[in-house]
Amino acid sequence: xxxNIQSSNVTATEAxxxxxxxxxxxxxxxxxxxxxxVDMTMTYLSAITNTNSLHLTGLTPNTxxxxxxxxxxxxxxxxxxxxxxxxxxxxxMQIPYYETFENYAGVxxxxxxxxxxxxxxxxxGSYSYYLGMPVIYGxxxxxxxxxxxxxxxxxxxxSTDYGxxxxxxxxxxxxxxxxxxxxxSFGIRKYLASYDANLxxxxxxxxxxxxxxxxMDTVQAANTTYSDVTVSLANYTGxxxxxxxxxxxxxxxxxxxxxxxDNIMVETLPQCDAPTxxxxxxxxxxxxxxx
Numbered sequence: 001x002x003x004n005i006q007s008s009n010v011t012a013t014e015a016x017x018x019x020x021x022x023x024x025x026x027x028x029x030x031x032x033x034x035x036x037x038v039d040m041t042m043t044y045l046s047a048i049t050n051t052n053s054l055h056l057t058g059l060t061p062n063t064x065x066x067x068x069x070x071x072x073x074x075x076x077x078x079x080x081x082x083x084x085x086x087x088x089x090x091x092x093m094q095i096p097y098y099e100t101f102e103n104y105a106g107v108x109x110x111x112x113x114x115x116x117x118x119x120x121x122x123x124x125g126s127y128s129y130y131l132g133m134p135v136i137y138g139x140x141x142x143x144x145x146x147x148x149x150x151x152x153x154x155x156x157x158x159s160t161d162y163g164x165x166x167x168x169x170x171x172x173x174x175x176x177x178x179x180x181x182x183x184x185s186f187g188i189r190k191y192l193a194s195y196d197a198n199l200x201x202x203x204x205x206x207x208x209x210x211x212x213x214x215x216m217d218t219v220q221a222a223n224t225t226y227s228d229v230t231v232s233l234a235n236y237t238g239x240x241x242x243x244x245x246x247x248x249x250x251x252x253x254x255x256x257x258x259x260x261x262d263n264i265m266v267e268t269l270p271q272c273d274a275p276t277x278x279x280x281x282x283x284x285x286x287x288x289x290x291x
Contacts, residue, residue: 005084012061090118092173096267106138106148118170125163144187144262154249191258197221205240
C-alpha cells in the first residue's frame, strides 16, 4: 500500500497531492471528492495515474476533501486503499462584508467553538470552561438585533487560567482592496455594567501567531446598551490581511471584562466624513424635519 500521502499548495480551488510507492509499482488508482459524499463506490472522479502525484483543480472553497489512493501492480494485483483528508482554503471576504451572526446556531456554552465560516480564534487561556471564547452566543437579550452576537469574556482573577481573546475575520484580498483603504464598524456593549469592555482593533498577518497583531485603535463599551463604533485602518502600513478584534484582559480596570459585538461591517473608507448629530423634529403624520 502507498504511504506518506501529503497535500501542498492548497488554495480555495486547487491542491497538489503526493505519496510514496508501497513497493516497485508505477501505476496507481485514485479517486477524491468532498468528505461528506465520497465513498468506495464513487466513480465520477476516479482515474489511473502513472505518477505519484496529482494536481486537483475545480475544488470548492472551504471544503473538506478525501483522496483515496491504491497501488496497481504489474501483475494486476492491487494494494489497500489509503485515504487522506485536506481542507481547501476560504475565498477572501467580499467588500463590503457584513456579519450579523444570525446564519449560525448560537450557543450558550463557552466550551463550544462556534464562529462564522472562515473566521479564526485564538484563546491564550487554559480554563476549560471558557476555551470556546470568543463564541457566537445565542441569546437575544445580548444581541443588538436578532438572537446572536459575538461574546468575549475574560478575567484577571485566575492569572493565566483566563486568556486574552482574538476573533480574526476572513482574509482581505489586499491585492484588490488594500487593508489601509478599509474601515470596520460594529455594535458593542458590556456584559455587566460593573465590567470593563475594551476591544483592540488591529490587523494580523498570521492567524496562528499573536505576535503579528498590529493594534490600530481601542474601543470601549460605555454600558450594557449597544453603541456603534467605527475604526479606520487608514494608518496600517503592514502586510497583514486579517482584521482582528482583540480582548486584552490586562487593559481592564475591573477584575472581569466581558463584551458583546454585533453587526460587523467592513467597507471602504468614505470619501468624506459621515454626518453627525442627526436630529428629527416637527414630526407629523405625513412629514418630518431632519437636520
